[in-house]
Amino acid sequence: MMSPGLVVVVLVVMAAAGQGKDLQGSLKLQHLRKTLLQGYDKEALPPTPVTVNVSQFSIRDLEMHEGAHRLSLHAWLGYSWYDQRLSWKAEDYGGAEMMTISSRDVWLPDFSVYNAGDAEATLLTSRFRVIVYPDGKVLYVPSLDLHYSCVADLTYWPHDTHNCTLKIGSWVHSGRHIDISVQKNFSTEVDDEVTKSPDGQMDTMEWKILNVNLKRLSKFYDCCTEPYVSLMVNIIVQREAPAFCWIIKTPAVCLVLLTVVLFILPPGAGEKIVFGGMNIILNLMFLIFTHGTVRNAPSHTPLLACDTSGTASTM
Ligand SMILES: *[C@@H]1O[C@H](CO)[C@@H](O)[C@H](O)[C@H]1NC(C)=O
Ligand SMILES: *[C@@H]1O[C@H](CO)[C@@H](O)[C@H](O)[C@H]1NC(C)=O
Numbered sequence: 001m002m003s004p005g006l007v008v009v010v011l012v013v014m015a016a017a018g019q020g021k022d023l024q025g026s027l028k029l030q031h032l033r034k035t036l037l038q039g040y041d042k043e044a045l046p047p048t049p050v051t052v053n054v055s056q057f058s059i060r061d062l063e064m065h066e067g068a069h070r071l072s073l074h075a076w077l078g079y080s081w082y083d084q085r086l087s088w089k090a091e092d093y094g095g096a097e098m099m100t101i102s103s104r105d106v107w108l109p110d111f112s113v114y115n116a117g118d119a120e121a122t123l124l125t126s127r128f129r130v131i132v133y134p135d136g137k138v139l140y141v142p143s144l145d146l147h148y149s150c151v152a153d154l155t156y157w158p159h160d161t162h163n164c165t166l167k168i169g170s171w172v173h174s175g176r177h178i179d180i181s182v183q184k185n186f187s188t189e190v191d192d193e194v195t196k197s198p199d200g201q202m203d204t205m206e207w208k209i210l211n212v213n214l215k216r217l218s219k220f221y222d223c224c225t226e227p228y229v230s231l232m233v234n235i236i237v238q239r240e241a242p243a244f245c246w247i248i249k250t251p252a253v254c255l256v257l258l259t260v261v262l263f264i265l266p267p268g269a270g271e272k273i274v275f276g277g278m279n280i281i282l283n284l285m286f287l288i289f290t291h292g293t294v295r296n297a298p299s300h301t302p303l304l305a306c307d308t309s310g311t312a313s314t315m
């Protein structure tokens with residue numbers, strides 16, 4: 001039987017050996033990172049054409065600003081490309097299967113939002129770490145705040161659906177240098193929190209995401225003969241606010257009934273004047289109430305607002 005003292009010594013030696021292995025692995029990675037980044041110019045393109053594979057677009061949060069015709073998204077965009085300068089032989093570095101590097105130190109595609117709401121939102125400046133694999137594959141999944149323009153069609157408000165298109169692409173490089181391809185089985189997961197309220201309470205999230213689709217877009221400009229490639233993300237959102245709906249619908253139905261009553265009354269009745277006056281005042285109040293939304297839709301007047309102003313003017 002081993003004495004307790006011997007057991008402790010054995011355990012300490014084993015722990016030290018384990019730590020030594022960890023330390024060795026970490027030193028190997030450190031050496032690898034140093035070797036890869038030595039003389040690496042992050043401004044220089046990898047051997048071209050660089051094909052950027054887009055594999056993921058996950059929406060974490062979404063907000064629509066109808067007044068400003070903007071959509072604000074918080075999303076994770078996953079894409080990968082090959083940079084041969086960052087490849088290594090796994091067996092030379094203790095079988096290192098992957099490594100992370102700060103994205104400040106390596107070349108990144110200069111992706112920008114083409115239809116950003118303002119200049120500041122154009123550049124995608126998130127700085128996360130990239131994962132590098134022995135064959136030179138670089139995987140980058142930044143978390144992005146995207147603000148871009150989406151003209152709201154409020155014709156069917158408050159049952160409106162919007163098709164908002166986001167365009168992302170390289171700002172200076174043409175398709176000859178940076179190409180984009182969308183992986184066939186790309187994932188467009190939508191965070192549960194976005195679509196469901198966690199405790200069954202009234203959700204502040206007013207929008208339901210019906211569909212997210214990614215597509216590669218290639219476009220020729222007048223100036224140049226080379227194509228410019230971008231990624232098109234189509235997001236279809238539907239307003240989902242039952243309470244909000246009924247605040248609008250009940251008064252509208254009441255106003256219609258009041259108008260009908262007005263027509264049924266005999267021509268000579270004195271009440272006709274009273275009802276007529278009431279009707280016009282209520283219609284105007286309703287218009288003032290819905291004004292906030294109608295103002296946001298200069299190009300597409302909501303049918304609801306057309307209806308009530310229609311009845312008001314036929315009086
Ligand atoms: C991109 O996708 C193509 C085809 O699906 C594949 O052959 C290539 O290895 C992928 N590249 C990267 C960097 O993932
Ligand atoms: C949304 O808009 C894009 C571009 O304008 C179009 O290609 C796409 O078909 C539209 N989707 C729907 C469902 O209307």
Ligand SMILES: *[C@@H]1O[C@H](CO)[C@@H](O)[C@H](O)[C@H]1NC(C)=O
Nearest residue numbers: 055056183184185186187188
């Ligand atoms: C897509 O398919 C590739 C191989 O065909 C697989 O490695 C990858 O995990 C898949 N991605 C998703 C998001 O399902």
